[in-house]
Amino acid sequence: MDVFQSGNPGDTAFRVDRYPFYLLNRLVSRYNSIIDARLRAIGLDIPSWRVLMILGEESPRGAREIAQAAVINLSTMTRIIQRMTAAGLVTATPSREDARVTLVALAPAGEAQLAEARLATAPIYAHLIAGLKAEEFEQLIALLGRLHDNLEPLAP
Structure with missing residues (x-):
């Protein structure tokens, strides 16, 4: 199977854990939740x-x-x-x-x-x-x- 197909939302082989935008969004969301707490502590x-x-x-x-x-x-x-x-x-x-x-x-x-x-x-x-x-x-x-x-x- 083509390695790119599992990340293609238009393909039946799609897997969310292979979708780059899901992974990027998950990373940014976690990072933001961590720094948000630190930043709020300093106003x-x-x-x-x-x-x-x-x-x-x-x-x-x-x-x-x-x-x-x-x-x-x-x-x-x-x-x-x-x-x-x-x-x-x-x-x-x-x-x-x-x-x-x-x-x-x-x-x-x-x-x-x-x-x-x-x-x-x-x-x-x-x-x-x-x-x-x-x-x-x-x-x-x-x-x-x-x-x-x-x-x-x-x-x-």
């Missing part, structure tokens, strides 16, 4: 943590760019940014080049919260990748990228 939720982590890479960034990186729709991201602004974690200002673009930057309180979030989540990540060889990790990242790229032509 953060997962969407706010995503924003802090993205801004930790580069700040300021446009709200649309943050939404895309966080895989959250723009209207939801706008509400998240408004909450984070009210909490003093980020600042949001119109871009000088294009007033339609809202630039979001880490505020000092956001930088402190990001540092705390990194400490809270780093041990989970270390546990998650324990036992993986560097080349296995690189292969995993490459394969996930290829799967994503394969879907790109089908995206709306």
Whole structure:
């Protein structure tokens, strides 16, 4: 039997434990439930943590760019940014080049919260990748990228 058929939902040989999207969803769900508890203990939720982590890479960034990186729709991201602004974690200002673009930057309180979030989540990540060889990790990242790229032509 073709190894791919057992993961094909259109095939009678389909098995859920061979379906990559089930396995990915199961992994992300478990990971999120673990880090959610750690983040809530320091006053953060997962969407706010995503924003802090993205801004930790580069700040300021446009709200649309943050939404895309966080895989959250723009209207939801706008509400998240408004909450984070009210909490003093980020600042949001119109871009000088294009007033339609809202630039979001880490505020000092956001930088402190990001540092705390990194400490809270780093041990989970270390546990998650324990036992993986560097080349296995690189292969995993490459394969996930290829799967994503394969879907790109089908995206709306």
